[in-house]
Amino acid sequence: MKKLSFAEENYLKAVYHLSNAGEFDVTTNSIAEEMDTKAASVSDMLRRLSEKEMVVYRKYQGVKISEKGKIAALQVIRKHRLWEVFLVEKLKFNWDQVHEIAEQLEHIKSPLLIQRLDDFLGHPKFDPHGDPIPDENGLFKEKPQVPLAEVEISGDGIVVAVKDTNSMFLQHLDRIGIYLGAKTKVTEKVEFDGSMEILVDGKNKLFISKEVAENVLVTH
Amino acid sequence: MKKLSFAEENYLKAVYHLSNAGEFDVTTNSIAEEMDTKAASVSDMLRRLSEKEMVVYRKYQGVKISEKGKIAALQVIRKHRLWEVFLVEKLKFNWDQVHEIAEQLEHIKSPLLIQRLDDFLGHPKFDPHGDPIPDENGLFKEKPQVPLAEVEISGDGIVVAVKDTNSMFLQHLDRIGIYLGAKTKVTEKVEFDGSMEILVDGKNKLFISKEVAENVLVTH
DNA sequence: ATTTATTTTTAGATTAATCTAATATTATTT
DNA sequence: AAATAATATTAGATTAATCTAAAAATAAAT
Numbered sequence: 423m424k425k426l427s428f429a430e431e432n433y434l435k436a437v438y439h440l441s442n443a444g445e446f447d448v449t450t451n452s453i454a455e456e457m458d459t460k461a462a463s464v465s466d467m468l469r470r471l472s473e474k475e476m477v478v479y480r481k482y483q484g485v486k487i488s489e490k491g492k493i494a495a496l497q498v499i500r501k502h503r504l505w506e507v508f509l510v511e512k513l514k515f516n517w518d519q520v521h522e523i524a525e526q527l528e529h530i531k532s533p534l535l536i537q538r539l540d541d542f543l544g545h546p547k548f549d550p551h552g553d554p555i556p557d558e559n560g561l562f563k564e565k566p567q568v569p570l571a572e573v574e575i576s577g578d579g580i581v582v583a584v585k586d587t588n589s590m591f592l593q594h595l596d597r598i599g600i601y602l603g604a605k606t607k608v609t610e611k612v613e614f615d616g617s618m619e620i621l622v623d624g625k626n627k628l629f630i631s632k633e634v635a636e637n638v639l640v641t642h
Numbered sequence: 643m644k645k646l647s648f649a650e651e652n653y654l655k656a657v658y659h660l661s662n663a664g665e666f667d668v669t670t671n672s673i674a675e676e677m678d679t680k681a682a683s684v685s686d687m688l689r690r691l692s693e694k695e696m697v698v699y700r701k702y703q704g705v706k707i708s709e710k711g712k713i714a715a716l717q718v719i720r721k722h723r724l725w726e727v728f729l730v731e732k733l734k735f736n737w738d739q740v741h742e743i744a745e746q747l748e749h750i751k752s753p754l755l756i757q758r759l760d761d762f763l764g765h766p767k768f769d770p771h772g773d774p775i776p777d778e779n780g781l782f783k784e785k786p787q788v789p790l791a792e793v794e795i796s797g798d799g800i801v802v803a804v805k806d807t808n809s810m811f812l813q814h815l816d817r818i819g820i821y822l823g824a825k826t827k828v829t830e831k832v833e834f835d836g837s838m839e840i841l842v843d844g845k846n847k848l849f850i851s852k853e854v855a856e857n858v859l860v861t862h
Numbered sequence: 863a864t865t866t867a868t869t870t871t872t873a874g875a876t877t878a879a880t881c882t883a884a885t886a887t888t889a890t891t892t
Numbered sequence: 893a894a895a896t897a898a899t900a901t902t903a904g905a906t907t908a909a910t911c912t913a914a915a916a917a918t919a920a921a922t
Contacts, residue, residue: 429909450870463910465871470908482870482917513758526750532743538733649879670900683880685901690878702887702900 423474423490428529430476431498432457433467437477437487438495446484453485496560502528503549503556504539510550511543517550517602518592552583552602552639568642570606571616571635579606579640586637595638599626606640643694643710648749650696651718652677653687657697657707658715666704673705716780722748723769723776724759730770731763737770737822738812772803772822772859788862790826791836791855799826799860806857815858819846826860 426434436456440448450468454461472479476491487495505527509515515523537558540546547563548554554562565582573579581604584592595601599622609627610619616632630638646654656676660668670688674681692699696711707715725747729740757778760766767783768774774782785802793799801824804812815821819842829847830839836852850858 427908451868459909460911461870462872462912466909469871509755509758513755513762515754515758519754523750523752523755526752527747530743530746532746534735534739535729535733535743538729538735542733647878671898679879680881681900682882682902686879689901 425531426474426476426494429467430471430474431494431529433464433471434476434487434491434495435498437471437485438492438499441487446478446480446486448485448487450485493560496556498528500556500558500560501530501536503553504536504543504546506549506551507543507546507555508539511546516592516596518589518596520550521587521589548582550602551587552581565641567639569636570608570618570620570630570638570640571632573606573608573640573642575608575611577608577642579608579642580604581606581638582641583639584637585639591637594634598628598630598634600628600630600634600638645751646694646696646714649687650691650694651714651749653684653691654696654707654711654715655718657691657705658712658719661707666698666700666706668705668707670705713780716776718748720776720778720780721750721756723773724756724763724766726769726771727763727766727775728759731766736816738809738816740770741807741809768802770822771807772801785861787859789856790828790838790840790850790858790860791852793826793828793860793862795828795831797828797862799828799862800824801826801858802861803859804857805859811857814854818848818850818854820848820850820854820858 433453436453437448440452440456450461450464453464453468457464468477468479468485471477471491472485475488476494477485477487479485502524505524506517506520509520509523510517546555548565552565552567554564556562567583568579569585570579581600581602583602584595605623607621607624608618609621612618616635618630618635620628620630622628653673656673657668660672660676670681670684673684673688677684688697688699688705691697691711692705695708696714697705697707699705722744725744726737726740729735729743730737735743766775768785772785772787774784776782787803788799789805790799801820801822803822804815825843827841827844828838829841832838836855838850838855840848840850842848
């Protein structure tokens with residue numbers, strides 16, 4: 423099976439990420455939005471990916487990733503996340519600076535390189551945003567993650583991931599003192615606007631908006 | 643000035659590498675051969691690179707790299723060689739395995755990444771094949787290198803580079819016990835076929851062919 | 863259950879990078 | 893110096909990836 427182009431890999435990742443439980447639940451427009459491109463380009467690419475059997479595509483209905491496609495997508499995701507670990511752990515980048523660079527590095531084709539990189543990094547299981555790193559077979563364990571917004575009062579948690587990974591949001595988190603691994607306790611919830619008060623590491627009292635509460639994920 | 647495409651960067655590197663002292667001394671066919679492509683494709687690309695003022699192109703006469711083009715080419719070469727150091731020093735690749743992967747990595751666009759990588763590697767001045775690594779400004783010092791073939795009898799040297807970097811040749815060197823940093827002494831030269839006898843590290847007596855002697859570079 | 867609105871696909875163009883085949887230029891050899 | 897050979901360029905096609913505008917299909921609303 424021929425190598426995928428960068429563009430094909432990116433579309434495949436988008437389909438994978440937009441998939442939920444449902445069958446054919448990924449729409450053309452959602453892919454176009456995610457990838458900042460036009461619906462017409464998406465239709466075209468879905469036809470091509472379908473020919474290569476990377477997705478199952480039903481015109482006007484939606485698309486789902488195939489088994490073959492899922493394996494390919496997970497390898498790209500594996501590479502992306504391993505490179506992110508490298509950038510943060512070894513090259514001292516901040517977690518809000520690594521996404522763009524990893525978007526480029528994820529397309530480098532060399533299984534041996536990724537194996538060696540994985541060895542070098544000590545086989546990390548999670549990336550700097552707390553997302554799990556699939557192994558060579560695409561297997562990974564998801565930590566059960568809940569948005570802070572859904573934690574009940576006095577509930578404890580550890581920040582393990584963020585839903586929104588855009589740079590502005592991550593910088594805001596840094597500024598207010600929320601980081602990966604921080605211990606959280608919900609001390610107050612404001613019904614009408616979804617904001618809440620939390621205690622970080624048992625000492626810093628913080629007010630966070632609904633937007634922040636919905637995008638910070640914790641395990642409990 | 644817009645970013646160069648991967649293809650443009652590769653052509654630019656080829657023009658740079660094929661340049662000698664002369665003006666417009668790089669020919670279409672030599673580029674086509676170096677890049678394993680057709681002369682027609684080269685003509686086309688030279689026209690485009692010329693429009694971007696990366697090369698000075700005289701139809702039917704030849705091409706030379708521009709100042710702007712040289713800077714761009716040296717940055718790509720810098721990245722290539724830094725990644726090679728990373729692969730060998732950190733990921734434990736052999737020097738004959740890194741070229742292909744570095745060919746991909748050299749196109750990653752992020753000045754900060756390269757600065758950090760350079761820091762991480764301790765600002766190496768030479769890559770695993772002994773080639774100098776240009777600094778951020780494209781400056782580098784060339785070690786004075788001489789092919790073993792040109793060393794006179796009883797002349798000492800240290801292997802610092804190879805002219806031919808193809809994998810088969812490097813593997814051959816590994817097999818016969820010639821490596822970067824090896825100490826050499828020419829003990830005998832055979833006039834009629836250009837072969838010679840050398841002593842590696844003062845203990846291993848080796849017979850090497852003219853081809854090998856011409857492609858192994860030493861300082862003395 | 864039609865009409866209207868939304869979503870999706872197709873048709874037709876465009877750009878980058880490549881190719882083959884034909885043409886043009888330069889170099890070499892009688 | 894004309895003929896031949898070698899090199900290089902252009903013309904015309906092709907493929908991947910994109911776009912805009914038009915057409916088709918589905919969903920929503922009256």
